[in-house]
Amino acid sequence: MQIENIFLKDSLYSQYDLESLSDEELLSIIFYFENSDYTDKLKTLDSYCSVCKKETTFISKESKREALYETLSQINETIIGGKLDLKTSLEKFGTFERVFKCPRPLSDESHDQIFFFRIKNSELIKVGQTPSIADLENRSIYKYRALDESIYQEFNRAIGLASHGIGVGSFVYLRRIVEKHIVAPKLQTLIEEGTNTAEEIYNADFKKKIEIAKTLLPPFLVENKKIYSILSKGVHELEEQECRDFFPVLKTSIEIILDERIEQIEREKKNRLISVELNKFK
Ligand SMILES: [Zn+2]
Incomplete structure (x- = not known):
């Protein structure tokens, strides 16, 4: 220890x-x-x-x-x-x-x-x-504000609850980050592009949804679908203590996912810039 x-x-x-x-x-x-x-x-x-x-x-x-x-x-x-x-x-x-x-x-x-x-x-x-631990942790997640203010706020709440020993409650916020802020926008894109129908997506369970949107999602989430299973299980079946024990590893997983998302956005931005420059050659 x-x-x-x-x-x-x-x-x-x-x-x-x-x-x-x-x-x-x-x-x-x-x-x-x-x-x-x-x-x-x-x-x-x-x-x-x-x-x-x-x-x-x-x-x-x-x-x-x-x-x-x-x-x-x-x-x-x-x-x-x-x-x-x-x-x-x-x-x-x-x-x-x-x-x-x-x-x-x-x-x-x-x-x-x-x-x-x-x-x-x-x-x-x-x-x-x-x-408090939440005050100390604050700084490490501050960078996610650039991604989305509500991701930052919900992550902050998850850490705050966990630092007061509230296990299941902290899982609810982590789950919202994955479900609402990471996966849902990508599914929406697929529907808008006509790649998938709204019905197809509506009928899929969450694992399937990750599979459907896998090319658009942070690779760590796609490779570790267990993250969502644990979060989901936590909210419904795990004991407070089990949630508290799992919290640090899930917190790091979410950080990896969000870091990958930031990288993705930066890469896309760079790609766009470069292709604009390249297209200047006639
Ligand atoms: Zn000082």
Whole structure:
């Protein structure tokens, strides 16, 4: 497991079985103390500073409370002595706060990225985070505004819902992007060109529709029809947790599809320009 993902990718209220984390990993997630053997695995975090509007390597501040430090040295002894169960003792702590500072000149606390954790029933839970994942993700999908404002907005909503742990709801928006904004306009083109009749298209299921419009669609979608099956299944049959688990891979798939769409449009534009130029030769 990449522990950075817990901070920057996973939704709020994600739970991690303590059994899946080593003591060092767990301590490095919830604490940071300079020169400690057990809490130094996560000193920096490569993220995006929403104030500077730049990619930034954030640097961890030390965990604050003196009491925590004392307990930590007890825990250190505990680990060395192997007498007391670390994970049970951490459960009594309440919340753990990690703060990462933007190192750019003149940056102050308003640039901080802050994360809260709690340990309960042998699970580590991420219970708070600011800026939100949706805010951090925003920038990566901003380019899709050029494609279509509603694609951007619906993608943004999908990510926002997923970052709050709402799985099925996020799938609805991803599905709308594929169905309404990617495939439907191409089917419309085929009808207008007279290649297919409206009835033919109306009667086809979605897989068939992709097949019909395949030459006009982004290749990744055509080659991976499963994307739509998972989205469709998610809305009707999958559990919340299953949708949440599938979300990152579907999100990346949609990004690939939209990137291909942008490339397609740019290529068409270039082709048109060049053929205009070529036609100038008489
Ligand atoms: Zn900053």
